[in-house]
Amino acid sequence: MATQRKWLVWRVAVFLAALAPLVFWSWQVANNAAGPEPGRYLLLNIGIGGLWMLLLTLSLTPLTKLTRWKGFALIRRQLGLWTLAYATLHMLSYALFILGLNWALLGSEIVKRPYIIVGMIALIGLSVLGATSNKWSMKRLGKRWKPLHKFSYLILSLVLLHFFWVVRADMSEWAMYAAIAALIMATRLPPFARSLPKLRYRLSRT
Numbered sequence: 218m219a220t221q222r223k224w225l226v227w228r229v230a231v232f233l234a235a236l237a238p239l240v241f242w243s244w245q246v247a248n249n250a251a252g253p254e255p256g257r258y259l260l261l262n263i264g265i266g267g268l269w270m271l272l273l274t275l276s277l278t279p280l281t282k283l284t285r286w287k288g289f290a291l292i293r294r295q296l297g298l299w300t301l302a303y304a305t306l307h308m309l310s311y312a313l314f315i316l317g318l319n320w321a322l323l324g325s326e327i328v329k330r331p332y333i334i335v336g337m338i339a340l341i342g343l344s345v346l347g348a349t350s351n352k353w354s355m356k357r358l359g360k361r362w363k364p365l366h367k368f369s370y371l372i373l374s375l376v377l378l379h380f381f382w383v384v385r386a387d388m389s390e391w392a393m394y395a396a397i398a399a400l401i402m403a404t405r406l407p408p409f410a411r412s413l414p415k416l417r418y419r420l421s422r423t
C-alpha cells in the first residue's frame with residue numbers, strides 16, 4: 218500500500234512538472250511579459266517543449282535498463298501522451314496565432330514553409346502512437362505493437378528535420394538536441410543495448 222502511494226506521488230509529481238512550463242508561458246503571456254509577439258513566443262516554446270518531452274520519453278527505456286528503477290518505466294506512457302499534448306498545442310498555436318484560423322492561407326504557407334508538412338507528418342505519427350498507448354490496443358495489436366511504437370524514433374528524426382529547416386543562423390541549439398537524440402538512438406542499437414547491463418554492473422561497483 219505504501220509502495221503504491223509512493224508511485225502515485227511520483228506520477229503526480231511528473232504530471233505537475235510536465236504541466237508547469239505550459240502554466241508559466243501562459244502566465245507570461247497574460248502578464249504581457251512574453252515580448253512583442255506573444256503568439257510566436259507560445260508557438261516556439263511549446264515546440265521546444267514537445268521536443269524535450271519526446272527526448273525524455275525515449276530516454277526512459279535505456280534509463281530503466283541502466284538503473285533497473287521501476288519509476289522510469291512507470292511514467293513512459295504519461296510522458297508519451299504529454300509529447301502529443303505539447304505537439305497538438307504547438308499546432309494549435311500555429312493555427313491560431315500565425316494563420317489566424319484562416320485555413321485558406323494554409324496552401325501558400327506550406328509552399329513558403331515546407332517544414333510544416335514535416336511537422337504535420339510527425340504530429341500524425343504521434344497521434345497514432347498516442348491512440349495505441351493503451352492496454353486494449355496492446356492486446357489487439359499483439360506482436361505488432363512494439364514495431365509500431367519503434368516509429369517514435371522516425372518521428373524524432375522528423376521533428377529534428379522540422380527544427381533544422383526552421384533554424385536560420387545559429388545551429389548550436391539544434392546540434393545539442395540532435396546529439397541527445399543520437400545518443401538515445403545509439404542505446405537502442407544491438408551492440409550498445411548489450412553493453413548496458415555491463416555498464417550498470419560497473420556503475421554499481423563505483
Ligand code: HEM
Nearest residue numbers: 261264265267268304308311333336337339340376380383
Ligand atoms: C501540424 C504540425 C506542426 C506545425 C504546423 C508546426 C509549425 C511550426 C512553426 C510555424 C514553427 C516556427 C518557425 C519559425 O521560426 O518561423 C515551428 C517550429 C518548431 N516546431 Fe513545429 N510544427 C508542427 C509540428 C511539430 C511537432 C510535432 C514538434 C515536436 C514534437 C515540433 C517542434 C518544433 C520545434 C522544436 C520548433 C523550433 C522552435 C524554435 O525555433 O525555438 N513541431 N513549428
